[in-house]
Amino acid sequence: MNKAIxxxxxxxxxxxxxxxxxxxxxxxGNILEVDQYVDQEAKRFFMRACWDLDSFALEKDNISEKFSKEVAEEFEMDFTLHFNQPKARMAVFVSKQSHCLFDILSRHHSGQLEVEIPLVISNHNHLRGVVEAFNIPFHHIPVSKENKIQAEREQLRLLSENKIDFVVLARYMQIVSPEFISHFPNRIINIHHSxxxxxxxxxxxHAAFERxxxxIGATAHYVTEELDAGPIIEQEVxxxxxxxxxxxLVQIGQDVEKVVLSRAIRSHLDRKVMxxxxxTIIFY
Amino acid sequence: MNKAIxxxxxxxxxxxxxxxxxxxxxxxGNILEVDQYVDQEAKRFFMRACWDLDSFALEKDNISEKFSKEVAEEFEMDFTLHFNQPKARMAVFVSKQSHCLFDILSRHHSGQLEVEIPLVISNHNHLRGVVEAFNIPFHHIPVSKENKIQAEREQLRLLSENKIDFVVLARYMQIVSPEFISHFPNRIINIHHSxxxxxxxxxxxHAAFERxxxxIGATAHYVTEELDAGPIIEQEVxxxxxxxxxxxLVQIGQDVEKVVLSRAIRSHLDRKVMxxxxxTIIFY
Amino acid sequence: MNKAIxxxxxxxxxxxxxxxxxxxxxxxGNILEVDQYVDQEAKRFFMRACWDLDSFALEKDNISEKFSKEVAEEFEMDFTLHFNQPKARMAVFVSKQSHCLFDILSRHHSGQLEVEIPLVISNHNHLRGVVEAFNIPFHHIPVSKENKIQAEREQLRLLSENKIDFVVLARYMQIVSPEFISHFPNRIINIHHSxxxxxxxxxxxHAAFERxxxxIGATAHYVTEELDAGPIIEQEVxxxxxxxxxxxLVQIGQDVEKVVLSRAIRSHLDRKVMxxxxxTIIFY
Amino acid sequence: MNKAIxxxxxxxxxxxxxxxxxxxxxxxGNILEVDQYVDQEAKRFFMRACWDLDSFALEKDNISEKFSKEVAEEFEMDFTLHFNQPKARMAVFVSKQSHCLFDILSRHHSGQLEVEIPLVISNHNHLRGVVEAFNIPFHHIPVSKENKIQAEREQLRLLSENKIDFVVLARYMQIVSPEFISHFPNRIINIHHSxxxxxxxxxxxHAAFERxxxxIGATAHYVTEELDAGPIIEQEVxxxxxxxxxxxLVQIGQDVEKVVLSRAIRSHLDRKVMxxxxxTIIFY
Incomplete structure (x- = not known):
């Protein structure tokens, strides 16, 4: 079904x-889903509406402008419009650990994730085999203190070239720079293993064991400048x-990480996260 | 806040x-909450809207009629209108076990449950002390094979006299008759300990242990004629x-029963169960 | 059954x-339960053995000495010996919030907790009614900056007088002093609401909401000098x-607090916590 | 470490x-783990002991006989002796659905499962690619009403030839015969998706949706003659x-099935299931 959100x-x-x-x-428009939430303290209104495009009177390209004029301006709305077709384009960043990557690729393979994965980027070469077995291009971009800025430029070039909508850090063991983040505000999902x-x-x-x-748990969140402090999308324990x-703990935790990350990707893809x-406000 | 739902x-x-x-x-009307769901297979639409009554232009008594004429008829709606004031009136039925009753009374006492409890009815006299300590009238109506019809009549009389909106069977170890149920369709909540x-x-x-x-788990459901087969409101394990x-198992299960039953009562009170x-469709 | 542990x-x-x-x-001795654990890194051995006393050849008073001579000395054991009869004696400290206290009292009342509760101590008078309804002596000892030392002395006097084995802080909103803690090492259980x-x-x-x-979760732990940093007994979310x-969050969390605290008390009572x-090593 | 169990x-x-x-x-013998349980009602004793073989005085081949004579006979013990080396050999049976197979293979690949997987058997050819990508032999044995007996013989031949210790039915959509089961008593693990x-x-x-x-949940159990009625090893919801x-439900359930099945395999491999x-008695 062709949907607009x-x-x-x-x-x-x-x-x-x-x-x-x-x-x-x-x-x-035939409304399929509508969700709404009011932050009573901040007096702020949030809404998500999803409808069937097939019988909709407006062309995709005109909806935004018309809605802006007829509704959004009056209510001073910040709004974004999305379509489920064509599919969103997701880049996956990894290091050496395979469990999250594997989980994403197998869900993608079985049709569970409605997304394109045009590329995987890694600072190591370890997981090239797994990725290429799924017919997905693998880019090895080593990162060191010295070449960090350059490496991120190369990453950004690839993301831009591949028209990437959002980035998933699937146990990518590097801290990304504020400059990098600024290209994908609330569009970089990280999985943190606590x-x-x-x-x-x-x-x-280790810290959990010591304490x-x-x-134990895992947390998927949008990446912001402050380490591990961005808006939380999903957690599980x-x-x-x-x-x-x-x-x-590492082994038990990996099962949690996989589930949390895939749920966060799913919510992001369905445009259910504000x-x-x-x-985060998460409609579901 | 005065709300209409x-x-x-x-x-x-x-x-x-x-x-x-x-x-x-x-x-x-200032909409506070709106939830909607479409059963795509059955082509059926469900909605719950909650708004602030204080600034609403219509008198409470006129809303239903006006809404019926102006909206409901055209769409062939089944609708009900509720207010959070005055509070709903709940009767609790118990036998000998105290844990669910105790839990309800202590939540009520602490203000967690926005409900009136005008009476507790029991087929035993065991829990009279607990109930009366909370200043709630306790009615002992023994039930046997022989007096069952009569006993239910007496129960119904008390419920009617006390203008009871809905009934909670908090481990009431008697099967209620279809006749009784017909007076409270989808308004009798039972907790089943599996x-x-x-x-x-x-x-x-015992059966869970044998298997x-x-x-293990517990289930809160509306009572229908078929034993333990009514619409499920909440489950936990x-x-x-x-x-x-x-x-x-009994002891572990009791903690689950209490939580499940109190959640079901809460959802019912908030008119979130259809x-x-x-x-059941449960908006929350 | 008369057991030794x-x-x-x-x-x-x-x-x-x-x-x-x-x-x-x-x-x-007829062994009922035996559990053992080796911390491989620290090369330390932990064991719990529980047996039926009725047919045991040694008198209760002689077991410790004999075990010490014949076994413990050779292996340089730290050991303690416990009996399920007479029941352990537990003091409960509360402030104004009733949910944990209520939960403990109702479990005690229904026979779920094999413990004596000779007294409840509070820095407020709010919960006197609830406690006395359960026929348990209630002691109101106000605590301020000025009288803190004196108040703790009075508490310790009551605990000693009542031969208290361990203390439960059931949402007691005061920090207890190192001096106080030293009288009950690993025998003060606190419930922290995170x-x-x-x-x-x-x-x-509030902090959880902000983040x-x-x-959300709750944690039961033994109280040590550092705030909320003692050995964790149980957690739930x-x-x-x-x-x-x-x-x-407060309301959802209260249900978690109650369950966590009662589980911790249970494990402590069964001498399953080392x-x-x-x-903590917890055998169960 | 070389261990005996x-x-x-x-x-x-x-x-x-x-x-x-x-x-x-x-x-x-240096005991690493010892667990014990008494079914008080049946007056039956269960024990699992695991020790370090390296410094053990007896040869692997002599342990069983010596233990039998010196201990087991006196106590009328049913006992089995196991070693973690060489690794146990597991066969996986699948049909068309890949999620459980995929999960097993990736855990095996990452070293989480200490087991040999000498072969995968399927009644369909769909998953050959996945399996062979992991360098594991894949055997396609179609099963129909007519050839069922013959097909099972062929399966049993392969299992025998490959010295298989136990079989995992990873969403294998065929009912195995009593004859087949008799070759692997309590050594066939099935995952049932409820x-x-x-x-x-x-x-x-479908049934869960209707009710x-x-x-929802999933259950791993040993296969017995009665359908889905064998001893339960693990469940999750x-x-x-x-x-x-x-x-x-199918999609949410698949995540549960994977976790439940892998936990059951793990417990079986560690010889923790009796x-x-x-x-089942499960020590862990």
């Missing part, structure tokens, strides 16, 4: 739902016991 | 959201191990 | 299990969503 | 732990909502 946020006031749904109805905000930074499983926690050493004040 | 289901077609939200907007549809009927923890399951005997084809 | 830790070496089980066998080590200190639900986490405000290097 | 069950009586641990100690005993048989996700459950249709009265 409208994502809106604006100051809260009366009549927004009526105005949006009226606009869609007047143009023959239940944030606990255990920010390196070696969270003696009974539950698993129970551990005293006899689990660090390597057990960001406000470093928190 | 409109619960709608009707055949799916275009313009429903627009028509409803327009009606509310035209009458000065993960339905597994272990229907009596002694589910050697690794996870807990992990068990080989060294847990039946009495452990029933269609023996399934 | 032996809790052992010592440097790891061969023959420990054999020596302990032999000692029990030679004295006619998933530690995230959100140490005051107002964790936008998708899962619950999922939250963007539409949950701080008061929702502490090593600020971590 | 002894799995014992026998009528409960005094002195079993002492006798076994003494035997190991006398022969220089929370057993709910939804036995075909199309459990309107709020939680996931939450679903009204807007999830059958295809969503079967008694159609239930």
């Amino acid at each position: 409208l994502i809106i946020q604006c100051p809260d006031q009366r009549g927004i739902v009526a105005a949006v749904s009226d606009f869609l109805f007047q143009n023959g 239940f944030l905000p606990a255990f920010v930074g390196a070696k969270p499983y 003696g926690v009974k539950i 698993a129970r551990v016991r005293h006899h689990n050493d660090v390597s057990d 960001v406000f004040k470093n928190r | 409109l619960i709608i289901q009707c055949p799916d077609q275009r313009g429903i959201v627009a028509a409803v939200s327009d009606f509310l907007f035209q009458n000065g 993960f339905l549809p597994a272990f229907v009927g009596a002694k589910p923890y 050697g399951v690794k996870i 807990a992990r068990v191990r080989h060294h847990n005997d039946v009495s452990d 029933v269609f084809k023996n399934r | 032996l809790i052992i830790q010592c440097p790891d070496q061969r023959g420990i299990v054999a020596a302990v089980s032999d000692f029990l066998f030679q004295n006619g 998933f530690l080590p995230a959100f140490v200190g005051a107002k964790p639900y 936008g986490v998708k899962i 619950a999922r939250v969503r963007h539409h949950n405000d701080v008061s929702d 502490v090593f290097k600020n971590r | 002894l799995i014992i069950q026998c009528p409960d009586q005094r002195g079993i732990v002492a006798a076994v641990s003494d035997f190991l100690f006398q022969n220089g 929370f057993l005993p709910a939804f036995v048989g075909a199309k459990p996700y 309107g459950v709020k939680i 996931a939450r679903v909502r009204h807007h999830n249709d059958v295809s969503d 079967v008694f009265k159609n239930r």
